[in-house]
Amino acid sequence: MTTTAAVPATSQSRSPQQIWRRARGLLFAVLILVVAGVTLAAVRSGGQHGRLDPRSADPYGSRAVAELLKDRGVSVDTATTLDEAIGATGPDTTLLVAGPNMLTAHQQHRLHTATAGSAGRTVLIAPAGPSVTRLAPGVRQEAHGPLTTRPPRCELPAARAAGATDMGGVHYATDAPGATACYPDNGLAPLLVLPGQETGDTVLLGSPDILYNDRLDQQGNASLGLQLLGSRPHLVWYLPSLDDPSAAGGSSGGNDNTDGGSGGESGFIGLIPSGWLWGTLQLALAAVLAAIWRGRRFGPLVTERLPVAxxxxxxxxxxxxxxxxxxxxxxxxxxxxxxxxxxxxxxxxxxxxxxxxxxxxxxxxxxxxxxxxxxxxxxxxxxxxxxxxxxxxxxxxxxxxxxxxxxx
Structure with a gap:
């Protein structure tokens, strides 16, 4: 018994022209993505760095306030490691910590120990969760509010001179003596100043918006930012980084486990920059659309004749x-x-x-x-x-x- 089938007159292999017609759309899309990525990288390499970076001129950078401070005679230095930040502390220095929640428990304890006896000013930008108790003992995070224009309603000279500013974000409460709470909302303050040893103090700012380039010229944001950061002749702008060697130095330290013992409390997802998350989401959406685009071309199954008997x-x-x-x-x-x-x-x-x-x-x-x-x-x-x-x-x-x- 044999099965018979007619031999087709034409080859079943696709010609180069057919392959090109089927693949040129996908290749064109890939080319557009590559060109867009190279263009974006070239544009962003021209002095723009990131959110709350004193070297960044993008809307969420802080180059404007850094340049204004320099015009007022304040030197501005950028630190990317904990050792650089701690080494620069002193009575004539303001240390701004741009991302305290990115620090591990070990790094936060080291930072607090170094700044507590420096007699300088420490400005913490939006600390939350366990970071608050480690970097500012006696302070509690109570709520999180929207960004609105608020009057100072406190006796802090910098706040009274600045007047109404854009405040919101993390709200704090404390029972520490001598603490000054400004711009309160229902008894909770997004700006809190804690007195330290001698003339030093610690400033907790619940939201970084007043330091952004696109908000510096609104309300009294520029005045408040310049006064908070320009009270000393030197400003160290600390930008925590994930590749800081000090992050792995306290995995077995005795005091590093007082609040649970695990490093950054924001978790792995919280440490990923928002741009990467949005980029991953866009790529996933593009993959789904490409699958739908290709999938709709699949028709019903077709019985093909055998090429040989x-x-x-x-x-x-x-x-x-x-x-x-x-x-x-x-x-x-x-x-x-x-x-x-x-x-x-x-x-x-x-x-x-x-x-x-x-x-x-x-x-x-x-x-x-x-x-x-x-x-x-x-x-x-x-x-x-x-x-x-x-x-x-x-x-x-x-x-x-x-x-x-x-x-x-």
């Missing part, structure tokens, strides 16, 4: 070799028995759906054969052969049974 005996021999190589006598025997049952069922008047039912097929076989040479139950539904010789014997016996059914 294949002999049925070759298919049988090939499957037999596979069974033999896998030592799958059970599957071979099951296939032989199933084929025999399918061929004799029409001869016995058995419905195709009852072909695999011993209760229906075996009585029909017994009624057809007055003196069967072999037990039909063992042949058609018996166990798998133990070896190859038993498999060959089963084949011969099934052929003999089928012949008896056909001739009886």
């Amino acid at each position: 294949i002999r049925a005996s070759e298919t049988t021999e090939g499957r037999a070799r596979l069974y033999r190589r896998a030592d799958a006598r059970d599957r071979a025997a099951a296939s032989l028995r199933s084929a025999t049952r399918s061929r004799i069922s029409p001869l016995l008047g058995v419905s195709p759906r009852d072909t695999d039912s011993p209760a229906v097929l075996l009585p029909a076989v017994a009624a057809r054969l007055s003196n069967p040479s072999h037990a039909p139950g063992a042949l058609l539904f018996g166990p798998a052969p133990a070896d190859d010789a038993a498999l060959v014997l089963l084949t011969d016996q099934l052929d003999a049974l089928e012949r008896e059914v056909r001739t009886s």
Whole structure:
């Protein structure tokens, strides 16, 4: 028995022109993404660095306030490691910590120890969670409010001179003596000044917005920012970084586990810049849209003609070799028995759906054969052969049974 199929007159392989027409849209999209990425990288490399960076001229940078401080005679230095920040502290220095929540517990304890005895000013930008208790003992984070224009309503000279400013973000409360709470909302303050040793103090600013380039010229933001950061002749702008070697220095420190012992409390996702998160989301959306775009081209399944004629005996021999190589006598025997049952069922008047039912097929076989040479139950539904010789014997016996059914 052979299966016949007409040989197609044309090749099934796609020509280069067909491949180009199918791929040019995707290649064009990839080219646009590459050009856009290179252009964006080139634009951002021109002096723009990041959020709250004194070197950044983008809307969320802080270059404007840094330049104004320099015009007032205040030196502005940028630190990216904890050792640089601690080494620059002193009575004539203001230390601004741009991202205190990025610091590990060990780094926060080191920073607090160094600044507590420096007699300088420490400005903490939006500390939250355990960072508050580590960097400003006695202060509690109570709420988080929207950014609005508020009057100072406090006795702090810098706040009274600045007047109404844009305040919000983290709100604090404290029972520490001598603390000054400004711009309060329901008794909670987004600006808190804690007195320290001698003339030093610590400033907690619940939101960095007054230091951004795009908000510096609004309300009294510039005045308040310049007074908070320009009270000393030197300003150290500390930008914590994830590759700071000091982050791994206190994994076994004795005092680093007082608040749970794990480093940054904002978690891994909180340490990832928001631009990376948005970029990942956009790439995922692009992948879904590309899948939909390609998927809608898939139509229903189409039966294709075989390119060559294949002999049925070759298919049988090939499957037999596979069974033999896998030592799958059970599957071979099951296939032989199933084929025999399918061929004799029409001869016995058995419905195709009852072909695999011993209760229906075996009585029909017994009624057809007055003196069967072999037990039909063992042949058609018996166990798998133990070896190859038993498999060959089963084949011969099934052929003999089928012949008896056909001739009886």
